[in-house]
Amino acid sequence: MNAFFLFLSLFVMTTTPVQRMNDDIVWNVPTDEKMVAITFDDGPDMLYTPDILNILKQYDAKATFFVVGFRAEKYPDIIKRQMDEGHEIANHTYKHLDFRGKSKQMIEEEIKKSEDVIYNITGKRPTLFRPPLGYYNKRIIDIAKQQGYTVVMWSKHQDTYDWQNPGTNRIVRRVISHIQPGQIILFHDHGSGSRKQTVQALKEILAILKEKGYTFVTVSELLKHHPNYRDLNL
Numbered sequence: 001m002n003a004f005f006l007f008l009s010l011f012v013m014t015t016t017p018v019q020r021m022n023d024d025i026v027w028n029v030p031t032d033e034k035m036v037a038i039t040f041d042d043g044p045d046m047l048y049t050p051d052i053l054n055i056l057k058q059y060d061a062k063a064t065f066f067v068v069g070f071r072a073e074k075y076p077d078i079i080k081r082q083m084d085e086g087h088e089i090a091n092h093t094y095k096h097l098d099f100r101g102k103s104k105q106m107i108e109e110e111i112k113k114s115e116d117v118i119y120n121i122t123g124k125r126p127t128l129f130r131p132p133l134g135y136y137n138k139r140i141i142d143i144a145k146q147q148g149y150t151v152v153m154w155s156k157h158q159d160t161y162d163w164q165n166p167g168t169n170r171i172v173r174r175v176i177s178h179i180q181p182g183q184i185i186l187f188h189d190h191g192s193g194s195r196k197q198t199v200q201a202l203k204e205i206l207a208i209l210k211e212k213g214y215t216f217v218t219v220s221e222l223l224k225h226h227p228n229y230r231d232l233n234l
Contacts, residue, residue, distance in 0.1 A: 024141050026232070028155040029182040031225040034214045037184045038063045038202075039154065041092055041130065044071055044078040045190035051199045052189050053081060059206040061216035063087050064152075066130045069094035069114030071190065076121045083122050088218035090128035091115055091149065098133055099140055107143050115147075128152050128219055134159075150232050152219055154186035162198040163191045171201035176208055184219060 038056075043049045043065060056063055065082055067089055072079050082089060094113040097106075111129065119125050129149035131140055136151065144151050157178035160171045175185060187198055206216065226232060 024145070025136070025151045025153055026184070026219075026223065026226070027153050028180075028184055029222050029226045031182040031222075033225065034181050034212070035217050035222060035225075036179070036181070036209070036214055037219045037222040038187065038216055039066060039090075039130075039152075039184060039219065040064075040187045040189040041066045042068055042071075042096065042191050043189035044075045044082075045195065046075055046078070048195040048199060049075075049078050049189045050081075052202060053078075053085060053087075055199065055203050055206065056087070056216075057085060058203075059210055059216070061206055062218045062221070063216065064090050064128065064219040065189070066090045066092035066128070066152075067114075067118065068092050068096045068190075069117040072114070072117050072121060079118070079121045083124075086218075088128070088220055089118055089122060089124070089126055090130065090152070090219070091118065091126045092130050093132050096132045099131060099135055104139065104143060107140060108147070111144060111147055111149070150223070152184065155180075155183035158183050158185045160185065160187055160198075160201070162195070162201065163188045163193075165193055165197050168197045168200045168204070171197060172204045172208070175201075175205050179209065179212075179214075181214075182222065182225065184222070 040063060044067060065087060079089060091111060091114050093110040095110060097110055099107055115125055127150060129144045129151055141151055160174055162171050189195060
């Protein structure tokens with residue numbers, strides 16, 4: 001029975017993050033202002049990230065890119081462009097390893113190595129961290145905080161599941177139908193298969209939300225509206 005409940009807890013944790021907010025993990029920021037933070041995981045990607053940057057620029061939108069270190073090494077010019085255009089670069093580890101069963105030393109090294117890569121390209125050290133695959137536990141959170149990071153996930157119902165290529169319309173509908181001020185929205189600018197649906201959906205989502213009066217800010221900018229901003233590990 002205990003093993004069953006442990007499995008159930010891990011399944012819920014890794015597939016549908018619980019909507020909550022505390023000083024350990026940021027899921028969303030309660031605010032009455034019509035602003036949201038759009039985030040992208042797993043990049044940069046030589047093909048799709050530039051298209052995404054073009055669309056963001058078209059709609060005067062800022063985003064946060066949780067980049068994978070070895071991919072940043074491979075495409076430093078894309079990282080530099082992201083910085084130059086006012087976007088935020090955040091840490092998503094060096095190799096995007098599944099942290100389950102990994103040692104404390106390996107987790108620390110994955111975070112630090114990615115941080116060093118980002119610093120070498122941008123001259124700035126990232127302050128935000130998102131664990132690979134959305135998996136976390138107390139040890140991972142504590143390690144990230146000890147290394148100076150704020151752990152950022154995404155808001156309930158705002159995982160677009162774009163990596164599954166569910167169809168552009170489904171991605172758009174999922175975001176728009178659940179949109180609320182202060183949310184953090186999850187996309188992916190790299191991964192197995194095509195990200196064409198992500199690119200097209202992003203364009204439609206930005207157009208709709210802009211018409212509704214929303215602005216698009218980096219996670220760090222959104223966090224300034226956090227009621228416990230001074231208590232966060234920023």
